[in-house]
Amino acid sequence: MFDAIDKKLLKAVADLEGIPKGAYNIRKNGKLLGREISANIIIETNEAGTGIVVRINPGTLNESVHIPVIVSQAGLHDVVYNTFIIGAGSDVTIVAGCGIHCGGSKSQGHEGIHEFQVEKGARVKYVEKHVAMGEGKGKRALNPTTKVFLAEDAYAEMELSQLGGVDQAERVNMVELSAGSSLLITERVMTDGTQTAVSRNEIILAGDNSRANMISRSVIRGDSRQDFYATMDARAKCFGHIECDAILMGNGSNETVPSLKAKHPDAELTHEASIGKIADEQLMKLMSLGLTYDEAVNRIIQGFLK
């Protein structure tokens, strides 16, 4: 079912050595490559045939769904619309991710438009890794859009990473939180060469006692560019925090714009942002433990992006 390139990509984006355990849907070059459902997790192609609907039955506990996407066909731009309905009281992990292998000179890309309905009291962990590889010179683009609606007391944790090979990325995350719900987004992006990555985040704290925490870490090597925008829009008694740090390593550039909007007197919003080179004191510490300058730089970056 998988060729050597598929296997490499699946390992990189979903940590898969073969067929995943539990429910899965593997998409390759715009087509379904394999699907498995479970008693509690139903996966169907949507009506328009443009993507899938994943339904998690209420009360489903400790199950996972893998939905990796592979783009290895020259010149292909794959667009997919996926919907996830996470039933009340369930607790599940969804592992998504897209791997591009580019062997030619034509550009290749993937646009995943994901919508999550996280129902009352449900907990979901969403892990998304983006990777591009291959010796081809074509541009590799990944433009994901994720919309999340959290019902009362729901919880979503989103772990988003793009650690190499992607030439152009435009990410949009939109989340709306109802009363008592909470959100944790961690985003890790590394760019190099002339790559560009933009991340736009719009988080609406609509319900009382909702909590949102957005953590973004960027490493900008070479002449690459990364921009980060995040807005916490507080419309109730809530708590919101944005933490965004960017490390500049070459001649790259970065724009970081955290934005806090309090539209309720009991809103509590904070942010911390930094852009800069690796701190000398960190390098000196690791060198005093016996590492060379370059080894120290690598260890600091590794920890930062972990």
Add this chain to the structure above:
Amino acid sequence: MLEIKDIVFSVPDLDAPEKGAQKTIIDGVSYTFEQGKFYAITGPNGSGKTTLAKLIMGIYDVTSGSIFLERKDITQLGITERARAGIAYSFQHPARFKGTTFRDLLSIAAGTEDEDKLAKIVARVGICSLDFLDKPVDSRLSGGEIKKVELATTIARNPRVAIYDEPDTGIDLWTIDPMVRLLKREQETQGTTTIVVSHNRAFLSAADTLLLIKGGRIAYAGDLDGAAELLKDLSACGYGDICEGESDVRCHR
């Protein structure tokens, strides 16, 4: 044995009215630290204790003079090479990271990721708990916690020469004595030349030799009793809190 000979460290004096003026921070210090002995360095804020330690670690380059480790001239060696030659330094103000954990630092220091070996080191250090291993060494650690982490990473190197720069800052009263005992034990069992910068009587009285630094010079070297009069003077000292100053690690590349 660590020998420093006539070391001088001057920096451009930015406050001076005339251009190109120099400020001398370490003003001709010579001393021989015998292998396996315990030294305490004390002196007023801003007298040059941290600068001296950083000159030994290679974090600053001496303006003149030389440094020998076991008779080998290490004056020209960078931080990494001095670390590998057996010198370790616990910073007065330890660096904080984002994401890097105590485990990461400890395994770099010890040169192993082996769980058992790391646990053994933590047990040997005693004052930091095992649950600390996976904590990031970031701004959430308290002043005392980060000093314990810093000390543990120095011990994990099994150094020939260990310099602890005010290891007791932020440490609770009950941990000071265990800390003194720990450094004594390391000195005795590993033969580590131990140099502790401190104002704390517990460290001063644990030392074989006390060095008093004033104005970038050694004002006294000898036992604690002989320093009693000089130390009394110091209690009236009016130096404010002194920052670490700046340094550019990129020179050491």
